[in-house]
Amino acid sequence: MVKLLIIIVFIISAFAFWKVFCKIKINQAFKSKYFAKLNAVKVSVTKASAHTSPEIVEVVDEYEQQLFDDVATIFLESKTHDMAKTNAVNIQENILSKMPIQTQTSLRNLDLEEWSVYWGFYHQSLEYYVGRYGVFITHVDRDGLEHQYTYRIQD
Template sequence: MIKILVGLCLFIVLIGLWKVVLKFQINQHFQQFKIKHLADLDKQAVTSTKPLSAHEVRIEEVEEYEQQLFDDVCQIFFERELAERNLSQAIVVQEEVLKKMPAKTHSQIRKLDLDEWSIYWTFYDQSLEYYVGRYGVFYTYVDRFGDEHKFEMKDALSHV
């Protein structure tokens, strides 16, 4: 009976040692893999900082219907003649317009000095800005052809 218990204990100790050694080897292999991967990333970073040749130029295709969608949403925005001045409603305005825009449209709200703020939407080279200032509300929109469109609602009480 004692021989069986000693054999069983020895077997458990051998399995434990085997697991520790195996874990050590796996950990060492993982560390080497990680170092190699970081070295590859450094090489890519160094090679990507040099200017791109004519064959390496990365072109991102933009679908025409997405550009048209951005232009259409901007036109609708201009037609609404929104005059929201409350900064607390800026997120509502931002989300309302953004949900109609193409999926890759970026947007941000900027709070400026003197209680002025703006919402800015961009889609590649196109942009729409809703700016609330001391003297009124201003829209600026750059369409897919690079033409700039403006709309102003100046306050009657503004004086310089």
């Protein structure tokens, strides 16, 4: 019985060691691939800046733009129409936690009990506006196309 328990513990520890080893190898491969791309982009940016005027060039990964658009599309499709000002911070934090790190956000309190939450990522934006007449959600994607959702209050 003791031998069986020792064999089971040995198998479990070997499996755990194998999983940790694979995770380390995958992480190293990802880092080397990511840093190789990053170095290539930096080299091309420095070459371009040497031949052109001294403009600031910001490198934005495509997956971050896609992530922003995907989160905004899911938010639009959810057709949220929460008008309570007390839930504004929750909405802001919930969406911001899913967005890329560089995303800027602001919560604005306007006149007549109106408020809005704005998320911006370079040239992309998402706004959740609550007014007297309803909820309006506007998203400008990475291609510059505007998508809207409107929930109007019937008087």
